[in-house]
Amino acid sequence: MSSARRSVRGVAVALVVMAVLTAAMIPFRSHLSVATDGLILIIPVVAGVVSGGFGAGVVSVIAGFLVYDFVFTPPYYTPWVGRAENWVTPGVYLVVMLLVARVVSNMAAARLETARQKDAIRKLFELSNLLVGDKPLAELLGLIVSTLREAFELRTVAVLLPAAGRLEIAASAGDPLAQSETDLVALSTATEERSAPYRAHETVLSIALAADGRSVGYLVLRGDTIALRDREPFLTFANQTALALERAQLREEALRAKLLEEVERLAKSLVAAVSHDLRSPLASIKMSASTLCDPDLHLAPERRQELAQLIDQQADRLARLAANLLDMGRIQAGVLEPRRELVPLPDLISEAVRGLAATIDPERVQMALPPDLPLVDVDRLLIGQAVFNMLENAARHAPAQSIIVVGAEHREDGTIEVSVSDNGPGVPLSERAVVFGMYNRREQDGGAGLGLSIAKAFVEAHGQSIWVEDAAGGGAKFCMTLSTPIRREREMTASGADPRH
Numbered sequence: 001m002s003s004a005r006r007s008v009r010g011v012a013v014a015l016v017v018m019a020v021l022t023a024a025m026i027p028f029r030s031h032l033s034v035a036t037d038g039l040i041l042i043i044p045v046v047a048g049v050v051s052g053g054f055g056a057g058v059v060s061v062i063a064g065f066l067v068y069d070f071v072f073t074p075p076y077y078t079p080w081v082g083r084a085e086n087w088v089t090p091g092v093y094l095v096v097m098l099l100v101a102r103v104v105s106n107m108a109a110a111r112l113e114t115a116r117q118k119d120a121i122r123k124l125f126e127l128s129n130l131l132v133g134d135k136p137l138a139e140l141l142g143l144i145v146s147t148l149r150e151a152f153e154l155r156t157v158a159v160l161l162p163a164a165g166r167l168e169i170a171a172s173a174g175d176p177l178a179q180s181e182t183d184l185v186a187l188s189t190a191t192e193e194r195s196a197p198y199r200a201h202e203t204v205l206s207i208a209l210a211a212d213g214r215s216v217g218y219l220v221l222r223g224d225t226i227a228l229r230d231r232e233p234f235l236t237f238a239n240q241t242a243l244a245l246e247r248a249q250l251r252e253e254a255l256r257a258k259l260l261e262e263v264e265r266l267a268k269s270l271v272a273a274v275s276h277d278l279r280s281p282l283a284s285i286k287m288s289a290s291t292l293c294d295p296d297l298h299l300a301p302e303r304r305q306e307l308a309q310l311i312d313q314q315a316d317r318l319a320r321l322a323a324n325l326l327d328m329g330r331i332q333a334g335v336l337e338p339r340r341e342l343v344p345l346p347d348l349i350s351e352a353v354r355g356l357a358a359t360i361d362p363e364r365v366q367m368a369l370p371p372d373l374p375l376v377d378v379d380r381l382l383i384g385q386a387v388f389n390m391l392e393n394a395a396r397h398a399p400a401q402s403i404i405v406v407g408a409e410h411r412e413d414g415t416i417e418v419s420v421s422d423n424g425p426g427v428p429l430s431e432r433a434v435v436f437g438m439y440n441r442r443e444q445d446g447g448a449g450l451g452l453s454i455a456k457a458f459v460e461a462h463g464q465s466i467w468v469e470d471a472a473g474g475g476a477k478f479c480m481t482l483s484t485p486i487r488r489e490r491e492m493t494a495s496g497a498d499p500r501h
Helices: 003-028 034-040 042-072 084-132 137-152 179-191 228-293 301-333 345-355 380-397 451-461 485-495
Strands: 156-163 166-174 198-200 205-211 214-222 341-343 365-368 376-378 404-410 416-421 466-470 476-482
Touching: 003 034, 003 042, 034 042, 042 084, 137 156, 137 166, 137 214, 137 228, 156 228, 166 214, 205 228, 214 228, 228 301, 341 345, 341 380, 345 365, 345 376, 345 380, 345 416, 376 380, 376 476, 380 404, 380 416, 380 451, 380 476, 451 466, 451 476
Parallel strands: 365 404
Antiparallel strands: 156 166, 156 214, 198 205, 205 214, 341 376, 404 416, 416 476, 466 476
């Protein structure tokens, strides 16, 4: 409400109250003293001041003086009061009522100011609570401008942050901020004193956001309610906003640094792992091929056959490495989709063992499978690769010529638990959480660190799990679950799908 409308309302209230009291006192005025009349006429003056401020109080005092003179001071209904000393009482009423109007007006203003400050403190408290949580910078900026505009009923709120050597609007709410106004803020920040907490222009109020003496941006406000007395809450909130922005920026910088560090670590791990796996087979292929191509060397047919087989084995090793890298790319791209079919588990394991024949003696792999195992419902290629990677991992860590046991167990939930056990050093508890991680390689491991992570991804793509535990006779026991037709039918029925499809 404008001050003019408030004053008119206060005058109206005072006149109405004065008319009611005058009408009530007229029948008894001959029995009332002039002092009593003056005390009663204080009431409309106070009502007018409280309702309309000091201006309305002055009008109420004048109206009360006239009523006191015309209605309650003999002779009635005339400005003449008889003897000159009779002017003392109306005069005292006039002076005292003006003082009362000023005091009451000041008290009302103080009460309004207190209420305004309480409201500002409450809003600042609510806004501060919003700034406490850890939020991304973009979300935090949007929250600041929208909440501040709504809380203080502003037309425009914008946050300007330095970018590429100039101030740019990072977030805004309400009416768009004109480019000329943005340029005006930027110009004033360059020419005015850096110590100024805020800068008032014709259309906007800009407040510096500083943390630890370092400028992190500017808060720009535009609204009809902004006055000089309103700026202190904005300054307080600006300080908290600056701290929140600095915290968010530091957090994002820390996350970027951590991400770069992780990327660098993975890159180094990949280069080290792949280079190790590439160097060895390439060296063997180069040496064998150079030997076969040397015309001065006379090799027996058996020796030539051995070198040709070595080239073939090492080429297969390179092909497996390339396949693992391609599989990992499919996993990261999210395009891994199992093509399920019913497969006998012994056939699946036998294929994996035959694929490993170039690396280890198949006689080292001992299968301990129960005869009544049902078919497994899996992608033959993916799970076959998972079994192959688990066998290769066991062969790498188990002592030379030691036995690797492949077991299976039909679980109550309808799945088949397949295990690969070796009598190597095992996996400590502290490493079991990361043993399936990408490029995870132990010091004694010569592989690229992809096999187990690929096995985990292939198994989990089927909705199953893989883990490691201690083997019964010492060493490591890697286990995974595989779905069966019965288990698959239960899963599809629970999801509402037709198990026949």
